[in-house]
Amino acid sequence: MIAVDWGTSNFRAYRVAAGGGVVDVRTAPLGILAVAPGRFASVLDEHVADWLADGAGPVVMCGMVGSRQGWVEVPYVPSPAGLAEIAAGAQRLRVNAATSGLILPGVCCRDAAGVLDVMRGEEIQILGALDAGGDGVYCLPGTHTKFAMVAGQQIVSFRTFMTGELFDVLCRHSILAKTMDRLDGTDDAAFADGVRRARAGGALLHDLFGVRTRALFGELPSAAAASYLSGLLIGHELRDAAPAGHVTVLASERLAALYARALALAGVEYTLPDPVRALTRGCAAILALLREGGH
Amino acid sequence: MIAVDWGTSNFRAYRVAAGGGVVDVRTAPLGILAVAPGRFASVLDEHVADWLADGAGPVVMCGMVGSRQGWVEVPYVPSPAGLAEIAAGAQRLRVNAATSGLILPGVCCRDAAGVLDVMRGEEIQILGALDAGGDGVYCLPGTHTKFAMVAGQQIVSFRTFMTGELFDVLCRHSILAKTMDRLDGTDDAAFADGVRRARAGGALLHDLFGVRTRALFGELPSAAAASYLSGLLIGHELRDAAPAGHVTVLASERLAALYARALALAGVEYTLPDPVRALTRGCAAILALLREGGH
Secondary structure, three states: OEEEEEOOOOEEEEEEOOOOOEEEEEEEOOOHHHOOOOOHHHHHHHHHHHHHHOOOOOEEEEOHHHOOOOOOOOOOEEOOEOHHHHHHHOEEEEOOOOOEEEEOOOEEEEOOOOOEEEEOOHHHHHHHOHHHHOOEEEEEOOOOEEEEEEEOOEEEEEEEEOHHHHHHHHHHHOHHHHHOOOOOOOOHHHHHHHHHHHHOOOOHHHHHHHHHHHHHOOOOOOOOHHHHHHHHHHHHHHHHHOOOOEEEEOOOHHHHHHHHHHHHHHOOEEEOOOHHHHHHHHHHHHHHHHHHOOO | OEEEEEOOOOEEEEEEOOOOOEEEEEEEOOOHHHOOOOOHHHHHHHHHHHHHHOOOOOEEEEOHHHOOOOOOOOOOEEOOEOHHHHHHHOEEEEOOOOOEEEEOOOEEEEOOOOOEEEEOOHHHHHHHOHHHHOOEEEEEOOOOEEEEEEEOOEEEEEEEEOHHHHHHHHHHHOHHHHHOOOOOOOOHHHHHHHHHHHHOOOOHHHHHHHHHHHHHOOOOOOOOHHHHHHHHHHHHHHHHHOOOOEEEEOOOHHHHHHHHHHHHHOOOEEEOOOHHHHHHHHHHHHHHHHHHOOO
8 A cells, every 4th residue: 555645745655565664754845735636647647657567556645636636536534533534535546547546534623612723644644553443532733733533433523723833924924033043953941931821821912922022131042042942832733632631642753742842831741653663554544445335 | 303213114103392392294205224324324414414404403313212222232221211311322423513412222121030131222112101191001003013101200110012023924934824915994793803812811932823724614704714813812912911991192193093993893991192292292302311310
């Protein structure tokens, strides 16, 4: 099987052996917004032609590739949604003459006030990590961080937080940009200060201005300001998401380290399963369900 | 007297008659960041030369003109601060051979956790509006909205909220920009929806993503998305600032209308004194104090 996580900004393909192990990886900064309509099959072929020639398919794809701007629009499946609901909503297509493909649907959920939320891609990681995380809270940090509640092996509800994107626009386009001279790396003490400040219970809109005043008065070095802001935002997110007891975090190495630090400061237990393993396991489980169902 | 509010982005001068009335106004998009060091006296002269020739001075200036990047750096006065403390911290200078000038200090305040906050210019409006607002909560909406607590005719404490700037960067630089086709004007129903959503008690970082999902599902027209976002941000700000009983709002006409609407939805009483009258009264009161003191 080939599992593909095709998002807004990146293309990531994993060649999965029969036993479930990832034997090869191809990534490219070719998110769906960089692919012209009608060109998805060609772009896929350009990156994994040799795998396809080897008969490594089928290709199971998730993420924004199933959105309106993607290869084929695959409607969101409403929560609660588990592997069976995702499998039932999957869309078949031909990758080439010899290889079949599947595009998996995302999940949508409506909160008590009727406001919708959506995910595409994260649901597969969550369902693929159930052996590690079981029922409970899942956190998938990123540009748009997801917090999902899983019960009975289904995604029951979830909320998206615009944390990563807010960090990015504030660092690049707000008055806070003037207080920062580096955005890479992490100043651990400043990050922890930000988390603690957020946990003190103040208002996010006010705490953001504090980045500027602390810098203005020489209490926050410009090399540490971005880390402090990151801690503030993640701290507020965790305070509002209020995961109790235990959280399963599915994140890249860099974000996993930040969330581990912030959760530890919040006194919340966490586990950090491998997000790639979760993705490929999720794709494989859905493929197996469809085969069992005789499809 | 000539009262000047010289901020980061704008220069505003008011010619004040002996009786206190504003008889003429000059404004220009010449904030302090647009003025080269050493050029402040010339820029002032270019805009009010005729007033100065009439002997309309002295010139009483407040705002960022007293900051490190301004004409002369005038250190912040710590809160609690009233007219007397501001007057004592004022810096004298010559505007020209015939006219003297004053640059008034801003106010700083440290919260319980030791984090600093600052204002420059708003303090003069607050102290100039005491006859209208008395002791209690003052709100000065803008790029960086201030909420101040006044007791015993002194600014006792205050908090800055980055509400206006966050609205601006999200509208222009985030994924939410794609959901909006107009930023001018106000869709009153969408604004009220945003305020109500904020008051429902959710997380700001999550509610922001809701702008995108509501647009994605056709539940928020692109002409209304900016107003909904504005309502969300102001609603969260008011929820966190939690003014009780009564608020005195000092704002331009456009922002005054938005805050009046949001405060009404929150069930908070408000008054809307004229912010220009507040500014000129504040400047005049400080000038009078300095003259009484024989300075």
